[in-house]
Amino acid sequence: MDAHALAELVTANRILAREGIVDAFGHVSIRHPGQADRYCLSRARAPECIEGADIMEFALDGTPIGPRGRKPYAERYIHGAIYEARPDVRAVVHTHSPGIIPFGVTAVPLRPLMHMCASMGTEVPIWDSRTAFGDTNLLVTSAAMGRDLAAALGQRPVALMRGHGAVVAGASLREVVFNAIYLELNANLQQRAATLGEIRFLSDGEVRAILATRSSFTFERAWEYWCQRAGQPYDERPMEGPLSKC
């Protein structure tokens, strides 16, 4: 893993912490830039505290490569299962951000109502660990649970996890960070709007138009801003290639 990718991943952790998307828990990974059958993820540590030396490599089944005594996240299986099922995915966020939790435990579907938030797509599924695994501690601590979650996600960018949080998958690190932040915003806005009355959501055509026309520059502009807020250096070079269109 090259120094640039590693620095970007540390920065992503700090941004998600600064923006209130993760607290002591939650994590973000990238597919290894040089080896598609590996992913990079911090050792088990709060995102706000993560440094370069914390970043580990994993096989897609969750086996640490060269752990050097570092303790991995118990829920790393989330990441491997999504990379395994989705060759288009190069980055994954797992979050407990507060605004989205209510939409995982009630019958109100989370839907985009603002243009910045269209990247969640027109339908956000809810994965419930209980359906296939019964009464558990809700943590995704096996490849089997990870794969079940990845199946619920399907080809979509976001899945909620009942009583737990969400996963966000995308074509680049900056995209998933962006999507995780605006997913939380949309949840908060939808919550508020719901108290006022019926909501006019984005039409499916609008969501498609937003996804079809967005450029990576949108992510760059936000990334510079979030770097500044998180006290992290801003590197103009994004790490990955094309944008996801789904």
Next chain:
Amino acid sequence: MDAHALAELVTANRILAREGIVDAFGHVSIRHPGQADRYCLSRARAPECIEGADIMEFALDGTPIGPRGRKPYAERYIHGAIYEARPDVRAVVHTHSPGIIPFGVTAVPLRPLMHMCASMGTEVPIWDSRTAFGDTNLLVTSAAMGRDLAAALGQRPVALMRGHGAVVAGASLREVVFNAIYLELNANLQQRAATLGEIRFLSDGEVRAILATRSSFTFERAWEYWCQRAGQPYDERPMEGPLSKC
């Protein structure tokens, strides 16, 4: 463009970011102090990051004057169209501030309920890009869209944009910053009050009395405070002349 105006515009950007009115997106412009057929607006950058060298000049149709390689905001047409239609307007804010979004996607009209917020006027129209332009990415990326929005705004100080945000137009930079901040406050207060029951809004006569009696000192006092919070130097001299009365 003189150094004072340029510094004021940078400060306005930083204030709007500090007060949570803009995040990585949203922008604020002034009509060029010396040339009424031009306006000044940053290159495409998050307001929190903007420096003097980022400020560009544009013709009212959105053509950059001396861009020197700087990338303009795709939505600069919002600003030019309003300056074109409204000779009284000397500054424009485009915002996505969270509190106002619910009022753009529900049937509840945003109305002033507190004296500080009367500058939004008694009626706030909602512009929906879909009415004239169908399913788009909602961005105002042409002069035609900008003019349609400006027509919806009419002679008013504020228009909401469905699923997107708002525009605020006024006679001075300090006035539009003030209005954008208190617009957001009113939206948040109205949201809360709506959960309690029927709201007694300001009467039309009260709104008119507030607009008729307010002095630029109100804006100065707030500007000093916001400069301090944003870590920007406070310049006692406001940039522009008379107050808008509508």
Next chain:
Amino acid sequence: MDAHALAELVTANRILAREGIVDAFGHVSIRHPGQADRYCLSRARAPECIEGADIMEFALDGTPIGPRGRKPYAERYIHGAIYEARPDVRAVVHTHSPGIIPFGVTAVPLRPLMHMCASMGTEVPIWDSRTAFGDTNLLVTSAAMGRDLAAALGQRPVALMRGHGAVVAGASLREVVFNAIYLELNANLQQRAATLGEIRFLSDGEVRAILATRSSFTFERAWEYWCQRAGQPYDERPMEGPLSKC
């Protein structure tokens, strides 16, 4: 006015700003420690920015004593009228804190539901400038308006002002700052609790018991904390004497 009182008043301004009770607007005064027919209040400036040299003296009718070119608050009449009507009052806060505004524009009475908030008393009246003065800009800019507000306040510690804010009056500076902060908290809590269902408020007997048994130490302990948060030095000596019991 002695240096201790002056420093305390500056600190009170900074605390109210830091705790979100005032923004660019709102003010806090004390009755002059040595001359009961005068009060001390900053020149017209945002509380966060106020320094010792900004503190002015006023006669109870609002006439500045030795203004030395300093511009007074247009609403200083609030303070003078309350000191005039209430010999027991030694400090007054005028605030626009957001949580209380909805209770001034709806029919839901603000009532204490938590022990820290009992100092608002069992009944909080709403003063509406429109009742006696018709359509105005809502500002209390004359002795007549100030006296009308003071009459609505009566012997109570708090009155809401419709579409505007509130006044808090008490026996000491630390008491009114305390009361203004916990008034806002109660409003926020009552707002939330109201969405859950019927609220069990403090009984009148409990409110009376809290007022009868509280000691100035409660205010001291909070004052030290708020000084630390506001970056102000903490002076252990409170400025005034006995506690108000109503």
Next chain:
Amino acid sequence: MDAHALAELVTANRILAREGIVDAFGHVSIRHPGQADRYCLSRARAPECIEGADIMEFALDGTPIGPRGRKPYAERYIHGAIYEARPDVRAVVHTHSPGIIPFGVTAVPLRPLMHMCASMGTEVPIWDSRTAFGDTNLLVTSAAMGRDLAAALGQRPVALMRGHGAVVAGASLREVVFNAIYLELNANLQQRAATLGEIRFLSDGEVRAILATRSSFTFERAWEYWCQRAGQPYDERPMEGPLSKC
């Protein structure tokens, strides 16, 4: 009391303040590590301001041991009564955190809806000081009141106090701090979710599974993060032994 325990208790105070669980009021204690019939608690001071020299020792009946002129919290009886009734308890938090207050004054039971919050257990009782003691100032200022509260708590980890706050009891300092923070989060999430519709809470089986499988590492990871946010040094050694399972 050894230096390590003392430093941990100071850090716990600062964390609770930084995370908004306590303001000028609220407190946290530990059972004395070497003498099970004593507990350690700060003198009466805001948690944000507490330093090592503020930590006092008390007998379980609330008698200060070597007070050296330091003024104790009037409500220290809360702590002694719980240590007396619950040999398994090694740390207690008393909080007024805002999110939980509405659940103490309405008929909506607070219940865990998110995995991080399961440590509150499946049932949270509400202690009302009025039931046994009538109209008081609501403060727990005697051993009799403390014991009545401890009886309401029973063998549970959390009890709400009507119009006042809550107590959190657990097997270690890091556990009670963790539980107090996630109790507040759950209250906020439940409040929001309730506005959307019927909530799917964690099942009792899930709560049991979470309590049965959690490891002290969960607390360590959060503790490091909270230390960093509070500007406190992080000591990797937790102070106490086994985890509570109830």
